[in-house]
Amino acid sequence: MFRRIGNAVVRHPVWTIVAWLIAAVAIVATAPSLPSSSDESSFLPRSYESIKAADLQQEAFPSAFTPSAIALYKRTDGGKLTAADQRDVARITSELKKKDIDQVQKVVPGQPSEDGRYALTLVQMDSKKAGQPEQADAAKVLRDDVKELAKGTRLDVKLGGSAAQALDQQDSSERGEALIGIGTFVIILVTLLIIFRAPILAVLPLILIGLVSAIANGLIAFATKLFDLEANSSISSILIVVLFGVGTDYFLFLIFRYRERLRLGDEPKQAMINAVDRVGEAIASAAGAVIIAFLALVLSTLGFLKQMGPALAIAVAVTLIAGLTLIPAVVSLIGPKVFWPSKSWRKEPDNARFAALGRGVRRRPALTAALSGLVLVVLSLGMFGYQATFDLASGSMPKTKESMVVQDEMQKAYSAGAAAPTDVYLSTTDGRRLDESALAPYARKLGAVDGVANARLTQVNKEGTTADFTVTLEYEASTDKAIDAVSRVRDIAHANTPERTEALVGGMSSIYKDIDTAVNHDYRTVFPVAAALIMIILGLLLRSIVAPWYLMASVGLGFSATLGATVWIFQDWQGHPGLMFMLPVIMYLFVVAIGTDYNILMIARLREEARAGREPREAAGMALRHAGPTVAAAGFILAATFATMMLAGNSLLTEMGFAVSFGIAVAAFVMAMFFTPSLTALIGHAAWWPGHGDRAEATAADAGTARPGSAPAAPGDGASTAAYDPAERRG
Template identity: 30%
Template sequence: MASIDTLTPTPKKPSTGRRAVWIAVLVAIAWLAISGFVGPLAGKLNEVQKNDNASFLPASAESTLVADEQVGFSDNTSFPLLVVVTRPDGAAMSAADAATAAAVAAAIPGLPVEGGGTVADYLDPSPIIPFPSQDGNAFLINVPINGDKGGEKLTDGELAFGGITTAVRELALNYPDLQINATGPVGILSDLIKVFGAIDTTLLGATALVVAIILIIVYRSPFLWLIPLLAAGIALSTASAIVYYLAKNDVLVLNGQSQGILTVLVFGAGTDYALLLVARYREELHHHDQHAVAMRAAIRGVIEPIVASGATVIIGLMCLLLSELNSNRSLGPVGAAGIAAAVIVMLTFLPALLIIPSVVLPILAFLVPTIIGLILSLVTDIPIGPFVTIGGAFAGITVIGWIIFGILRVTRPGWGPFSRQNFPSGSWVFWPKMPRVDDTDERLSGVWSKVAKGVGRRPRLTWIATALVMLVFAGFSLTLKADGITTTQAFVERTDSVIGQEKLADHYPGGLGTPTVVMANTSALDEVLSTVQATEGVAAVAPYSGVPAGAPGAEMAEPMIVKDRVQLLVTLSAAADSPAASESVQLLRDRVHAIAGADALVGGQTASQLDVDIASVHDRNIIIPVVLGVIFLVLMLLLRSIVAPVLLIGTVLLSYFATLGVCALVFDNVFKFAGSDTSFPLFAFVFLVALGVDYNIFLMTRVREESIKLGTRPGILKGLTVTGGVITSAGVILAATFLVLGVLPLVFLREIGFAVAIGVLLDTFIIRSTLVPALAYDIGKKIWWPSKLAKSPE
């Protein structure tokens, strides 16, 4: 089978190259137009986020069933903002302090909410009074916010929950002698919203900056780094618009974590595909004197591994549809949309930009700032006028520059570094080091040539030593603590709500303000009530009467009965988001479920978190085997082999457990994290296996191509040599983009970013560079069994 390297360039008519250029121009303009259309939708992605556990759970979850029943007891769902008042020195509250706490409580309803009335407009009809702690060191003010009203958007786009919390925190500044913290479900939610609101700016900007720096280092060209970055940006805006439309129409549930992962996934994977195409295009320019012919050859060479890689990641992500959690299930389509957009853009828009001659630069110089201005003008108050002016200036400067250079190229053919000879169309993007026909490909004599020769000399020792090192790290995976963390432990920084939760736990029963809810038949009320009271971990319990706590007659009110069902409000001793509280809820469920005729159900915030943890374990046990199975099938079809896919899956699994081992060591001893979310192992697995297989696909498809020409063992060394640089660069970029998740102050995102980064680097520098090629070299041609290639001569 003839290889691309040995093809003799076919003479082309002059019009062929011009036609290819005009097609490229049309493709580039089409994508820029699409970007201008979808950009405004992508900018609204924050508006369709949902970040509460209840929206993640399936309808069959016990806590969801309780929430559905609660609607019958009250049309309005109240969410408490808990204001904790203490002294900075921790001393007992004085009479003057008590008066101040009362003044704070009285002032809260009248506080103005920026962009929407006063706090009183969002309150449920319950008295706002300070409750002293039993130790006399704190006062607790429960501010009951109507769930429907609190979820409304203010004129500045912020949720009313956040505006109310901000108003209370600003009020606290007026009392410097006391420490006043706003916490509880509303306070914590407000801090989460603030974090996720930074995704559009902080995360996107940091990701683009990191990718740009690495591309500049990799390419060492003033032009080339811009092209993959522009293509990745258009891929992200396209994917974000698709996700926005699906989330807005309730096809999927989008949370802040999924949005953050989408950004780094598109930039990371898209840049990987760009590196692969650019490297192959550079290689083909050594063999073809027409850039259009070289690009066609490059696309033929990379389309199979890029499509196979994208398909593998998409299929792996879509396996998350088997999840019981809406948040996990939606991450599949969200990530799949991002990968699909990256594949399509990098195989169409990127090649077009690479072969467009320099005369098109003025068009791009004008369009890019103008489109950015259009997008910003639609989603912010920034006017488009300055961007049009900037675009015009860029275009004008570019036109003047290229007119001067053009005249010099025509009148003085051998002039300077920008002559036709030194600056040819189609390869100018590689300036100052542009590939030439018949040049020696430096990759065949570089560092990766030495690595390949080292693997070929002692393959068995190489793969055994490498595997043993990885097994040592994998052993530490058994020490990973992934049994969940509290809501306050989910923040890297000590936010106001975190400090408030700590104060609340110090002076009040941990579950105060966020009660666990028990539903039961009226006929079993007495037995259920006595059973709940006798359960370990329960601080207090009372039937729901519909009369607000603290209101006249609240203590004497009869239990409210709806459809022969009663509701018990249970205050737990432990903090509502703690593992101890989850254990108490599980114990409650075990005991009340055993009461005959009660049909009891246990819900509430703690129960919702418990149901999320239970569903996470279920998802892990179901999805991991399915992902392995479908990826094995993809590899088997791609490589026409059974042995090679088994080898690749085995090495990726080894890399996964080694990564978990490194994470266990770093999380516990370096970052000092309290633990990991229960969904961490599943997310890490999906990303590490799907993305880790990518690099093996890039390597082994080239190895197979070279094995057909040279034989298996020489083909392995040639494949490792020619792909080493580009795959290593791709791995570094993908690792760096996921590390960018660390700019957001959430433990889960920092952990998943670190895990994927470390896993990708292990795959890039150890698994793909030494373990896989050494093991494949040791096995020889049998690695292709049962295909015909397994019977070919070495």
């Protein structure tokens, strides 16, 4: 199949390129624009208690006041607010009421702090637009207006709250995307220049993947609109890295093999056809593993991951098609001039370093497996200290952003949980009015829960069927202590409901509690499904039942080592209270799926060497010698590309960038180069059971040719032996 694909695109390169250009123009021109949601509650399905509570609030208390923006006032000298300052706050609040700002429904004064140093203005917006760009725009207008109104006073005013956080997150995301994009381009460009010393080859993948990126983003927009998925600003940053990182990987897989075929004497077009034929299966299998792993996120209960899965799967699928069609067409059209001005492509390098590594694996596979495995096991010990954090707002932007400063100052000036109180809604089950005499005792029981600062009855709906109890926790809403406290509140609220009533607990801490539950569900569902599907792909590629088991075990060990290292770096060294809650899921999929690429490339090359008549240990050594440079180059570029996410300036992308880049480095430089080939050498022929995929190939083209392995090995990054070369020159 891959030979036919290679033949088609190499024989008709211009038509292939034109088809891609037409597709790009059509898709980009017609793709819908996507709103981006940063509302945490949109992550969860409606079956969770926190979402049921939010729906009940809308039904029972449609005019309930929930601030979307909070203006925080303090004196510029840090002293207590004077009577004149209080009048200025009242005036600013009144002036804001008079302004007809889009999305703003109510503007009311808030409670001053107990120490008299802070005052608040609370702004309610349309709850149906929570987290949407319209409210970020409204927050920008509010921020400008409130600062303008405070001019000439002794007041320093800052705007916080969810709408302001959405605005700051948007600004931070745009800056982060720019830094990630620039960093990605520079890393790919410089690394390819060093590897090939050919400017055309350095620039070409950036141009081609840029075209692929435009098509992929358009298709993602169509899919998101069609299936009503959640869009999130963080996904676009991840997409940049995935498209250019994975795309460069597949570009390198193909170019290294194309150069090898040229060195073996193939005519240029035939060299590309043979390259697609030889490496196409490995690229398709690697991409298939990544796509399936990403699609497994559809099983997630979190809206963020549900959208990320199909989006990344579409991006990789388009990249795969480009790797098998667009890249071969363009390179075959340029021909060997693609390597200009370097002439080193004509001659095989000695590859002494990788040859030495290959000899080491061949001679001492047990020692190699033990040492590389020990490194992974030691790093894995750190994972037992893993803690999750749910503060998405501070995780997605620097602490210096204005809304984050407001959040921190409010935690110091007010009860830590005052900025996001928990609500308990008590409703009758038969539609009758609540027994008012039972409400005060119920509030006292809620207030007695460990971790609750106070609890009070706030309001009862006009029908008298639902009561709202405001429960203020002692802890900031996203902390582990707050999540544990809201769990205790739920237990007491459910266990002490009066007759004919039921209770629902809502608020941000309740949402975080449900997100925690949903993530734990995903660990039990997404991980095994993704692993099982990747194993099936490996089994089909290798025609083996044995190899997929130890390949996935090695990748799983790589995941554990990566999580352990990330915990040690960010929790133990930098003092973070925890890692972002979705990091293990994302890390698992990137490290397991993309990291499997290198295992696939190495094991496919090892099989190729075995089919040339080599014994298992010799095949492992030769595979490392010849495929090692490809894995090293691709692994370095992909790891460095993901590391650019650390430039975004927020803890979410910093943690993700480090974890994924470290995991890919482990996958390329520990697993694929040492652990996998040494294990395969130790297991021997049994690794290919029952398909016997390592049996020497006997073809008509071999007639009259020396026995495979008897000819001298052609040194280099991809060449194996000239002995099986004639079989590659078919068609």
